[in-house]
Amino acid sequence: MLIFWTITLFLLGAAQGNEICYADLGCFSDIEPWAGTPIRPLKLLPWSPERINTRFLLYTNENPNNFQILRLSDPSTIEASNFHMDRKTRFIIHGFIDKGEEGWVVDMCKNMFEVEEVNCIGVDWKKGSQTTYTQAANNVRVVGTQVAQMLHILSTNYSYSPSNVHLIGHSLGAHVAGEAGSRTPGLARITGLDPVEASFEGTPEEVRLDPSDADFVDVIHTDSAPLIPFLGFGSKQMLGHLDFFPNGGENMPGCKKNILSQIVDIDGIWSGTRDFVACNHLRSYKYYSESILSPDGFTAYPCTSYKAFESNKCFPCPDQGCPQMGHYADKFAGRTSEEQQKFFLNTGDARNFARWRYGVSVTLSGRTVTGQIKVALYGNKGNTRQYDIFRGLITPGSTHSNEFDAELDVGTIEKVKFLWNNHLVNPTFPRLGAANITVHKGEDKTVYSFCSEDTVREDVLLTLMPCPTPGTM
Known part of the structure; x- marks a missing residue:
């Protein structure tokens, strides 16, 4: 009988799972759908905010080269910064094995400053992303909650509405944006830049980026071939109101696979070789960054498939027009349908990518x-x-x-x-x-x-x- 109750209590504990709570952020568990499923088999809890050490790095038109740190623990840093309450705010959130001070984040902010006055915030969570992939995928939950916490502080302390906020997330960062959006009613927009597939594709909406996370969600897919055997890091699943598949969404012009592409260890591939192996995956933020300065160079056409697009069956634009992939996709927001829409276009093989x-x-x-x-x-x-x-x-x-x-x-x-x-x-x-x-x-x-x-x-x-x-x- 003792053995019976021991086994019963063990099974009940496994079903209930473990839970960890962090002050101001709430509690996180490892029960389904967060773990113990075929898509997320390992039971891991997200790291603490202290260990992840998320930083909010503010760039503005007044300080385009040097960031100012906004601290969740000290909202007065917002008042002391160049943050403008009368401007839009765009958060840029990096992904796996990346960092917020990375050149592409700064370059994207600088492109924005050429066309608008804006608060551009790089979300740096490198300590939480530069670990095993599965752990980083779980750390997404804490980082997303911290982004939501920053939006809450802006709203409650300074009456700064989420309707002025745009979250731009690459790879795992796209799902960070989804987590933040699910916790922030009235968020204006999320852009997913090749949202990562592993641990997210096919999961329930609360786990991944989905159209309910903001008033307008647009997604650029550039590496959507299956992870095994083709080493596609990005998701092919429709995740937004508008999903763009440039060049078909799998193989980008100018990106060549190599012998390392046969490795299927997602943790080992990235370090030191990401520009070589993950070229398709990185194209998404390069397209977005260029689109800021090219407001009509990424016209995308509604079509059933890339094969149909290549067969010249999706031209010209329909009566409701065509959206621009990237920065100006929200100009099409009022013409979105309740059904998720798929769009195709071609790009160049190197800068300039616009066509x-x-x-x-x-x-x-x-x-x-x-x-x-x-x-x-x-x-x-x-x-x-x-x-x-x-x-x-x-x-x-x-x-x-x-x-x-x-x-x-x-x-x-x-x-x-x-x-x-x-x-x-x-x-x-x-x-x-x-x-x-x-x-x-x-x-x-x-x-x-x-x-x-x-x-x-x-x-x-x-x-x-x-x-x-x-x-x-």
Whole structure:
């Protein structure tokens, strides 16, 4: 009988779990869904606030290079700082094996200062993130609660509304933002930068970032391939009101996998090799940072899949328009539906990442030949390089269409240059032309039409000017 009761008490204790309480933050337990599940099998409690040592590092337009520390234990540090009650506040929260003084956090703040007056706060929890991954994932709960505590102090002590606050979290930091948001009614916005998959994907909403954590939640997915075997750190799960999947969300241009990518020890991969192995994962904050200075360079298109997007089935923007991935996504907030929405776009392989998508249709004239046709756009802001429109059998009267992502916004399109070739010796010197070229700008659905009656030989440029309007002939 004694053995029976001993086993019973042990099982009851396991079911109830352990709990730890921290002054001002409340209590944290290791019962489901926080632990003891297939997704979170290890029973770990978050570390104490003292051990994590979360710091709030304030940068403003007045002190862009040197931070001021805001202390939860001493709210007077807020009054003594450059914190402006009449400005928006954006918190930037780093992830696993990272730190709040990291260059990318400061760079992101500095980009903000170029376009707005803002309180930019780096949340540094490096002591809680530079440990085993599973422990860091549990420390998220304390850090998120501390961010919520800071928002509560701003609200109660200084009447600073959460409606003026935007939390930006990368990797584990995205789920820190989710934890803070779930504890802060009326929070304006959360941006998740490639929220991490391990220990979070597939969990209940209270564990991870979800759309209920703020009035507007936008998410950028850049490393959403499965962790095993592809070593994708980010989550593919829809976590926001708007979920953006640049370049399909798994493999970013300019990122190459290497032999270390076969290692599946998530704790061992990061240290010292993160820029090499975690390139896709880090692209999310690089895209966001650049988007601050490029308000129309990350237009994203609603689509069912990246395959459909690449097949030119999601262009141009629908009547309700397209959002901008990144800093200006909240301009689309009033047009979100109750259903979570998925958006796609392409980026460059290195800075500058911004791209502008154009749709081009070419109606041909001249001879029947086999070859390829290319088009370049010329506008009042610049011109593009030559882009392939079609390769194959070219017949007069046929129309071929394609879409491409240009490195710049050419502005108002003033002319188009047409080129064809087949790199075959042809003694008849065939001539080919474009009777009409129609160009669509993706984001505003502007349509331009260009005409020509001329034909040209291979590798000779043909310039098309705007088609005459009726009554001008």
